[in-house]
Amino acid sequence: MGLPQSSKEERLAVNATISSPVRARPGWLMALGLWQLLFGLGSGVAMGMVASGTGIEVIGTPRLVLLGALGLAALLALLSVFDIWRLAHRGRLIAFVLNLILAAVAGFFTLQEVNVFNGLDALGANFGRGLPFLAVMAVGWLVSGWATGVRPEWERALLLTSRGLMAVGAGALLLSVGLLPGLWTFLTRIVQPPAVIFLAVAVLAVLVLRLVKSSQATAAFGSTSKQLEVIDGIAFVSPNILGFLAFLGGPLVISLFVSLTDWDGLGEASFIGLGNYIELLTDPFFHRSLLNILFFGVVAIPLSVIPALALASALNMKLPGMRVFRALYFLPAVAGVVGVALIWKQLYNATIGYINYALLQLTEFVNLIPGLELTAPQPQWLSNPSTAMLSMVIVFVFSTIGFNTVLFLAGLQGVPPTLYEAAELDGAGVWGKFRNITIPVLAPTTVFVSITTTILALQLFSEPFILNAPQLSPNGPDNATLTPVIYLYQNAFERFNQGYASAIGWVLFLVIFAITIVYFRTQREDGVLTS
Amino acid sequence: MTTEAARDKRRRQRRSILGKAGIYFVLSFFALLMVFPFVYMAASALKTPADTFRYPPKVLPRQAATVEVNGEERPLFLLPIDGIDTEVVLIEEGLEAGVFTDPVSPEEELAWPLSLALPTGELVTVDGESLEVYAVTVGDRSSELALKRNTVVGRFESTAGDETYAVVRTAPAAESVSAEWQNFSEVLQRPAMERALSNTILVTVLVVLGVLFTSIMGGYAFARINFPFRNAIFVTYLGSIMIPFIVVLVPLFQLMVAFDWIDHLGVLVWPFLFNAYGTFLMRQFFVGIPGELDESAVIDGATRWTILWRIYVPLSWPAIATLGTFSFLYAWNSFVWPLVAINTANTESYVLTIALRQLGGQAVESPNLIFAGIVIAVVVPISIFIAAQRYFVENVATSGIK
Structure with a gap:
């Protein structure tokens, strides 16, 4: 994700931290530690709920995977609290990974509660009306393709035309497919629980991510550029890795488990070992x-x-x-x-x-x-x-x-x-x-x-x-x-x-x-x- | 010595010309095999239903030809005048006529009006039957023919004013090549088709944008950013290409049931925004871009995000066009997953592939509509392919093997 690394204020803050002789533990650092502590405890509680089957009911391999993941998250979160207190970079790394996952999960549940994923149907119903504007955008894109390799004075004009066409096309497309009513529905739904709770968690996680990635944190933890590169790498591969785990890796594991049961896709599944094979x-x-x-x-x-x-x-x-x-x-x-x-x-x-x-x-x-x-x-x-x-x-x-x-x-x-x-x-x-x-x-x-x-x-x-x-x-x-x-x-x-x-x-x-x-x-x- | 060398050269040239002709012959033969079904599709999409069932089959769409006579559309027929098949119009019906035959070759018959036949009073025996002989005038020739039985004919006239006679019921209708363009609008009016078209465009656009975004991000990370286990993660991710989609079909379906996405359009989009192949393709391209570029940019204080979108992406249009085309084709043509994830009754969420398959089962009586549907489904990917061919063929294939 695009996390701008250093704004002006942050740079000033860096100077302030560096200039102080002692590595102080500022308020934001304590807050981060506290957040990680909460994270660990929360994961622990969730793990307990899955284990006892109260509130969250999952069965089979997914249950084991979820238990393992939550347990690991709890452990790592507690470890990061310790590291953050020591001002060790590892704490920063763990905090980044955990909060990235939390932001993704909470964001997913927010969108799911608000029905954004299935809201695509509403877009589909009106999309036919928007098609001409999509064509306008496509023409604009083609114009930008022609713009290279012509006389320079034409190139400017062509590029301007292309941008104009694309912008007008995009705007008209969004309006014609019902962006405004869609936005209104989105806003009315997102302020209701439980969506608003998921949203709050997601926003908090994103704020923590920004904090962890800020140059202020770099200064406080004394992270090297190599260590920073690791954080960047994780951020850049995360869409692929999370998508892979959710829609391919995860189902693959479930599939192995299901193949050992007599599941009909609806009712209870009983484990029959290699019976199917x-x-x-x-x-x-x-x-x-x-x-x-x-x-x-x-x-x-x-x-x-x-x-x-x-x-x-x-x-x-x-x-x-x-x-x-x-x-x-x-x-x-x-x-x-x-x-x-x-x-x-x-x-x-x-x-x-x-x-x-x-x-x-x-x-x-x-x-x-x-x-x-x-x-x-x-x-x-x-x-x-x-x-x-x-x-x-x-x-x-x-x-x-x-x-x-x-x-x-x-x-x-x-x-x-x-x-x-x-x-x-x-x-x-x-x-x-x-x-x-x-x-x-x-x-x-x-x-x-x-x-x-x-x-x-x-x-x-x-x-x-x-x-x-x-x-x-x-x-x-x-x-x-x-x-x-x-x-x-x-x-x-x-x-x-x-x-x-x-x-x-x-x-x-x-x-x-x-x-x-x-x-x-x-x-x-x-x-x-x-x- | 020199003459022998020249002769040798000439022999070689002759052989290479022959060789080239052979190569072109083989290539054209295969090209014909590959293209014929599409020509057949395009032509059949413009036929009338009856024309699609014609035997022997004809490629081009044909319809009964008509001509305007006194402000009225009249059908044209194809009858021989002086031995040449000529387009003629029916002028007059119900003329008393006879079926005549030549006693020498009795299998040939001619239906001709009695007004142009004069009885000679003679009798002739054909196939054990005694028949009257007439002097029949055809054009400016008269011949002696035996009358087999009576019938009724019509008088036909060509544009040049020549006349001929034939039994109207069995007269072959003249045909001309003409296209039924309304097949396309008709097929779009069938339930689900128009919606399927716009749905397919929506789904494909979203999948292409999503795949491009995640692949560019991931490709850059795997190519340029060092992080622990980078290569192990990359190889594992790449290895996932080998997992047949079929293996995850059932659990992915169940996951979508759990998310309550089944039967919604989103089920065709959200799980497919990530693509190991695309990430691999982008990584291969990014690896070839000199790394000093981003080192100097980092020193200038640029974030990796800006480096990626400002430096790498503009340099990578061939790879992006390739990946875009690939994911476009993949999303547009995907069949098994929509078949599983979209309920047959829910036509609102149909995409072209399943709508077409359904049409193929329903419109058995009018294959022209099926073909019109196929043309609609096929014309977009083919145009995209032609537009992007330059990048597509050369780029993908090379990086696919390395």
């Missing part, structure tokens, strides 16, 4: 989904990696028009899986779709060879169990090949052109250069591309879900397109076996993890062999 061992549907995804991966991954490698080396020849090709290949990755899948659904149509029509035309063409009388295959692509998964492969390859090509191209651009020139002098042909230069140089890229493609392939969900989903349980014909993630989805959100679904998720995670490690291993061995 043992059930998975004998679940025919899960086995079917694993077999399906194995087939899918074995076919789809090479198909989206190997041609990408070839296309990239062709694009790397630096001939005219290559940028256009590169952009065209990238289109499917940009367009998004839902749109792409819906387009393919029409293409796959067995009676009027283009694919079967193309097959028919192709067969007629081949039949021009005298003596040949082939009948064109007209498969029911999506509803025939033997072609359903193949259809998914085609869509998957279609959407991933362009991205992989660009990744390979990036890897190729790191190859010094002299390498190819030297090979040409030695009389190497196109194939020789590809085999002896391109492939070895691209080994790390290939591993990277293969890993990302594998991770994507193992999580196959949207394609079968959209292509084979006229009904709620889209397993395709004869479960032919049942994938682990679809099975997970069905268990979690259709049958509400959330414990079982979590177990599926973890198994999938472990498989992905294992495959990634194997890929890295092979690369390392290759490296040893070639060097």
Whole structure:
């Protein structure tokens, strides 16, 4: 967060502290110590409440995590009181971290109580009206882009226009989407308890943060610039770390716990140990989904990696028009899986779709060879169990090949052109250069591309879900397109076996993890062999 | 010696031209495969429902052609005049006619008015049936044909004034390429679609701004500020990219239930303002900026906050554009989480992906509307991609591998 470090008054205060011969303990320092003492006691009380289950009821792993966190906070807070009294920098650091977390938590609860998070709905309801103004802002932004590289006297005018457009657009946008009524609702809600209490705590925490970070504190604690850097570092990574803990790390821990229960997502969960995992061992549907995804991966991954490698080396020849090709290949990755899948659904149509029509035309063409009388295959692509998964492969390859090509191209651009020139002098042909230069140089890229493609392939969900989903349980014909993630989805959100679904998720995670490690291993061995 | 070298050179040149042609052929073939579905999408979005079910399929949208005759829109038909298919208008209906056939090749039939056929009084046997022979005048030629049965035809006239006759019911209608632009407004009028569009824009803008903000902050910290366990934290955070989103799907859903965010738009925004990949991308870019810049700025009394936003950010537009495009595409196209977190009944919180998926199930009878919906959903990310391509492709990919 942006905490201005030194204002004029603060600098004067620093001079005052430095000039005094004895390191005095001013009033603000005592207040800080007292606040930290309160912090410690408060955490202790909260921990007691969680432990006894009065007031705050949390169960399972989250409860243990919360107990641990509160206990740690209490201990650290008390330690910081001691440090602050000793004027040791560590106290300042601890105070900073604890109050940062407190400010975030209290701020979160304030916004939650005031309903700001869900208030986005109100904004969404009016946002359509604001869209023209958003466009005005976008135009302003584009103008600022043009402003660089023109004549200086134009640049000024363009920059002014751009700023003006953006400011007017922003203002009009905010007014048109109902900023004023929104603010009024916010103000009326925030003065009511419990929001006002959370707000007070958050404001206090922020004030303490400012105090801890002030140059006055630097002087009093005698902190070095290295120690100050640590505080800055924590401040700068905190949005990421807190977000990660709240929305990824935390849920991950919960997920592990849930996978060991029979939770239905609503009622009581009872701990059943490895029960879910043992059930998975004998679940025919899960086995079917694993077999399906194995087939899918074995076919789809090479198909989206190997041609990408070839296309990239062709694009790397630096001939005219290559940028256009590169952009065209990238289109499917940009367009998004839902749109792409819906387009393919029409293409796959067995009676009027283009694919079967193309097959028919192709067969007629081949039949021009005298003596040949082939009948064109007209498969029911999506509803025939033997072609359903193949259809998914085609869509998957279609959407991933362009991205992989660009990744390979990036890897190729790191190859010094002299390498190819030297090979040409030695009389190497196109194939020789590809085999002896391109492939070895691209080994790390290939591993990277293969890993990302594998991770994507193992999580196959949207394609079968959209292509084979006229009904709620889209397993395709004869479960032919049942994938682990679809099975997970069905268990979690259709049958509400959330414990079982979590177990599926973890198994999938472990498989992905294992495959990634194997890929890295092979690369390392290759490296040893070639060097 | 020199002639041999020249010949060798010429051979090489010929080979390289052939090679280039081959490369362009392969690249174009793949490009066609990649682009065709989008061409098909764009063209089908402009079709009438019936046109989407046409077989054999035609790419361009077609409609029955009409022409104004005496202030009236009349359908055009496509009939052969002198062996050439010509656009003609129906002038007169209900003419007494016969179906004639050539006794030599009885499988060909011609419906022609009896007024242009003169009985010759002769009989001929076709397929074991005894038929009367007529002298039938077609254009300025007359030929002897056998009358199979009676029928009714209409008189058609081309713009050049040439006449021809055919059975009206089976006459092939002339078609012209024309677009049904109102498909787009029609699809936006369907429940949820227009709201889904504005919701998607709102969600995407917020996610992009949030991700840019947190990634710039975190990237700077990991690149330039020393603090304990910095590298360990960075590697752990980066490693979280490997966690499949699917693993946290259920617990994240439960967390959102606990926060009471499920079914609200915010559920698509707040958990996604943090991104390990973005932080990594920004860090990689910031590491390449000379560190002396901030050292001197620190001596001048600047805070890290000002250094970051005044020095680093203006130098990092390529990386920011890249990350912005990436998070834009990610947010705009995200499907699984909205599917889980937004109730099907709550169309107020729909985003385009789930609205489209629903449309795909509902509008089975009019695929043109589905395609119009896809075009709306796809045109924004594609334009953004084209605008940002310059940074996007070169930048991301390189930093993604290093």
